[in-house]
Amino acid sequence: MPRFYTLADIAEQLQISSHQAYALVRSGELEAFQIGGRGQWRVEESRFLDFIERKHQEQAQLLAQEHQQTEL
Template identity: 60%
Template sequence: MDAVADLCCDRTSRRGAVVVERRFLTLADVGEVLNISSSQTYALVRSGELPAIQVGGRGQWRVETRVLEDYITRAYEKTASGLRNDDAGSPPA
């Protein structure tokens, strides 16, 4: 989850390390964190799986940093649950 922290925080010099946290990420930022394409990111938003808002006159999409963290946590839980429920007991091919 360091990737989310890196994108949401603007860091300055080592001497006076001022950290400004960004509340919202662009879909490009989200795609970078999840290592997926922009179309996959948009599909997650359109399906409602990843909540987002539209802002500005052009309706640009933004995802709240906290929401992305929650999505990642849910994805880990879903994956773990799927592995526990795997009757074969072997990793997927």
């Protein structure tokens, strides 16, 4: 696995468009940096894995809240 991903790599792995991957970066939800004369975006592997873990935790919390609401 490479240490850094392009936004195209991220989009492919998440099965989303490149535009959606860029939106994740612009919103700050996915940490990335620009490099090179053309300012190409790169996402460090560990940051990408952290992003995925956060998404799993967020989903688990939402499901737990929904479960609590249905019990009331």
